[in-house]
Amino acid sequence: MLWSMSICLVSFIFLFLMALFMVMMGFYFIMNDMVVFIEWEIFSLNSSSLVMTFLFDWMSLLFMGFVLFISSLVIFYSEEYMYGDLVIDRFILLVLMFVLSMMFLIISPNLISILLGWDGLGLVSYCLVIYYQNVKSYSAGMLTALSNRIGDVALLMAIAWMLNFGSWNYIYYLDVMKNSLVMSVMTGLVVLAAMTKSAQIPFSSWLPAAMAAPTPVSALVHSSTLVTAGVYLLIRFNSVIVDNKLGKMLLLISGLTMFMAGLGANFEYDLKKIIALSTLSQLGLMMSILAMGFPKLAFFHLLTHALFKALLFMCAGSVIHNMKNSQDIRFMGGLCMQMPLTIICFNVSNLALCGMPFLAGFYSKDLILEIVSLSYLNLFSFFLYFFSTGLTVCYSLRLVYYAMTGDFNSTPFHPLNDESWIMLKGMVTLMIMAIVGGCMLSWVVFPSPSMICLPVWLKTLALTVSLLGGWLGYKLAKFSLSCNLQMLKFYLMSSFIGSMWFMPFISTYGVNYMPLMLGKYVYKSFDQGWSEDWGGQMIYNTSVKYSGIVQWWQNNSIKMYLISFVLWFIILLMLLL
Structure with a gap:
């Protein structure tokens, strides 16, 4: 156990120091435009x-x-969360491999080295999703791996298409791609790859399924690594997709993803899946503002979202840990009395997610919505942006009502406490960053102030829909029993919304089950059927038959050959005469 504790501590210190160095260098580069x-x-x-x-x-x-800052705190947090694991060193090494793959992806201006990081993320994420070895984890891991393979294949095809340029350093050719009709094929492939990695419709179902991984992994995956890889790639390719039909298509798909995830989270009772769907909603927000041509804004929200989402998962992990691995929010309640410090962190991250003024999420989210209000945008996309913002506050308040308030709904003899000091240290550090991170980053990323002039009703629209969404979420949760009974009248509609528009079924059967079954039938019909019967097996049976005749012929004595030869000779003579 000493070795496992030391590997956690050494990894934490190394990653934390590296994170400080990288952030300082980033500030230096942005100040000097290097x-x-x-x-x-x-x-x-x-x-x-x-x-x-x-x-x-x-x-x-x-x-x-x-990424390194969040990874260091997640590894520090894992020392206590994964304490009972006999092979925690294997877990830490997998997390470090995951972080290394993300580093490759971030610093590569080359599609080949991007593929190294891209596939590294896919393979290590599969190992982490199936870490708890049971049937559900295996199914989730397979769904995650196969969904992401579509994007991997798209990236491989883009690499092949880049041969037209004679180099794979895409960063030099972005202007050429923008003006070339032939290269729009490659742009389409990159957008497809980014959509699979960042779980946009119709590849969304793997993201909640990946919750089968341990909670520290979820905190890392859903904040700054795996799901943000697609967004980061499109930030680099942004100049190509803006004035393009691909940009309009991406705007529609990401808006629908944001809307679908917000609706689905209001029907969900699994704590980790609610937070996963909120990640999906925020990814849709980042993708949609990217499609409108604001990569800096998308990057700003990517960083602030990483801070509060990692904190949200850490708090959820602490609650699940104390609830003896129960994740159903209906069994919680009154947690603010039992675990006050954890719930303070939870509520801060939840409010940052909702865009509460002067927390990290407010600076990026409010700015995005104001830029949307200022932009030339159709009514449907405008509705998706603001309605989805209201839904975010709706499911957040619903979660607070179920988990934090009222009476405790599980067994009377419960072990709830706030004594997990190592986990709390990691959570409090992230909570400080979730409070001050937004304003610090806004000063650095947008050093020159910009004035956004809007009418009063448009300026306060984001706040209005947030307050309305919060009120609705609280009311629906308060009258949950009668609401659930009313929903039974609209069973098909509620099952459609609650199951992510049937996407898990389509993905499981359409992406995984049907192709595998088709492969099985093709294999049995051709490889083990006609081609076998007319190919190898036929040659084998014919050889056996004729070699048997030859064997029988050779086993007889020479006298028999002479007699048969004489008889045949006589018969031939008689026929001729």
């Missing part, structure tokens, strides 16, 4: 050389700093 390319020639043979290229600018350095 970009550094590093080309490392791995080996050279005759005139061919294998070169690894790294891109360090303020965006990659800040993002790496945030």
